[in-house]
Amino acid sequence: MSTRDRLLVLLAGVLVLASVAGVAVWRASERADRRNQVQAGGPAVHAGTVSLAAAGGPRIVFRSMAWGPHRDELASVPAADPQGPRTASGVSCLRFYAAAGTGICLQAERGPVNDTYRALVLDSRLRTTRRVDLAGIPTRARVSPSGRMVAWTVFVGGDSYAGTNFSTRTSILDTRTGDLQATLEDYTLTRDGKRLRATDLNYWGVTFADDTHFYATAATGGHTYLIRGDVTARTAVTLRTNVECPSLSPDGTRIAFKKRVPGLSPDAPWRLYVLDLATLRDHPTAETRNVDDQAVWTDDQTLSYSLPGDYGSDLYTVPASAPGAPRLLTPSALSPSWLD
Numbered sequence: 218m219s220t221r222d223r224l225l226v227l228l229a230g231v232l233v234l235a236s237v238a239g240v241a242v243w244r245a246s247e248r249a250d251r252r253n254q255v256q257a258g259g260p261a262v263h264a265g266t267v268s269l270a271a272a273g274g275p276r277i278v279f280r281s282m283a284w285g286p287h288r289d290e291l292a293s294v295p296a297a298d299p300q301g302p303r304t305a306s307g308v309s310c311l312r313f314y315a316a317a318g319t320g321i322c323l324q325a326e327r328g329p330v331n332d333t334y335r336a337l338v339l340d341s342r343l344r345t346t347r348r349v350d351l352a353g354i355p356t357r358a359r360v361s362p363s364g365r366m367v368a369w370t371v372f373v374g375g376d377s378y379a380g381t382n383f384s385t386r387t388s389i390l391d392t393r394t395g396d397l398q399a400t401l402e403d404y405t406l407t408r409d410g411k412r413l414r415a416t417d418l419n420y421w422g423v424t425f426a427d428d429t430h431f432y433a434t435a436a437t438g439g440h441t442y443l444i445r446g447d448v449t450a451r452t453a454v455t456l457r458t459n460v461e462c463p464s465l466s467p468d469g470t471r472i473a474f475k476k477r478v479p480g481l482s483p484d485a486p487w488r489l490y491v492l493d494l495a496t497l498r499d500h501p502t503a504e505t506r507n508v509d510d511q512a513v514w515t516d517d518q519t520l521s522y523s524l525p526g527d528y529g530s531d532l533y534t535v536p537a538s539a540p541g542a543p544r545l546l547t548p549s550a551l552s553p554s555w556l557d
Contacts, residue, residue, distance in 0.1 A: 317364030323355030
């Protein structure tokens with residue numbers, strides 16, 4: 218083959234690759250544009266004022282995933298009408314949680330080449346009071362019952378808890394003093410009375426008992442542990458194995474969590490369980506689908522969690538202990554908080 222022929226072949230290859238790339242960009246743009254269009258039969262969404270303050274009756278604030286101009290914005294609905302018209306705030310979050318007038322919003326900042334991420338601490342009027350740059354993709358967020366302490370987890374390597382090839386970073390911020398504990402990996406972790414030292418330690422899924430104590434997941438050596446941590450002492454102790462993304466009940470007696478169940482698909486290994494903290498015994502809920510979420514207690518008897526839906530994610534509820542089937546709570550929604 219002559220030099221001219223080789224150049225023609227190379228040029229043809231470049232044109233083909235450019236064409237494929239152009240089609241991919243066009244299709245991505247088309248999908249993005251479709252998400253800006255209101256979906257037929259979707260929930261009604263209108264712009265308005267969303268507050269985290271204790272006023273106006275019980276309500277749910279969450280990330281609205283309904284297609285249209287308010288997609289990904291924090292939205293609010295009355296707790297008594299979870300599938301009713303929602304009020305959108307104009308504040309966009311990937312993950313969100315709120316308590317006692319304080320919110321934590323984990324955002325993406327879209328860039329021409331790479332996205333960056335940040336955590337915003339919000340007051341009751343959704344105004345930013347603190348901004349922290351994040352090292353990876355947001356995945357979990359929580360606020361202590363008093364509203365003083367906030368926590369978040371990001372992926373800094375890998376993008377799924379399902380496998381073993383991932384790394385997380387979990388941070389805790391005191392909104393009153395401004396003290397930021399950048400990573401729980403600085404804590405002294407004890408297992409069976411001995412300090413646990415491991416290079417592969419990962420932490421995720423903080424749930425606060427109060428402004429000093431919390432529960433979370435620690436992972437090392439292919440095992441996950443429920444830990445109880447002390448913010449002031451910067452220490453933690455393992456309580457039992459096979460507990461991920463814990464969520465403490467309002468009365469402080471139980472932990473809802475996702476449990477790896479032997480025999481299930483490696484891509485969908487979790488079921489939603491509840492652990493009694495007094496006995497460390499657990500029982501499954503009536504939800505038999507794979508739950509890859511940090512559940513939220515709507516009250517002392519009911520759990521809420523997300524499952525994949527037609528437009529991203531839907532919220533479901535299931536009794537924490539009593540018999541009862543799961544039911545759809547709110548379509549096209551994620552990261553809920555129940556506020557009085």
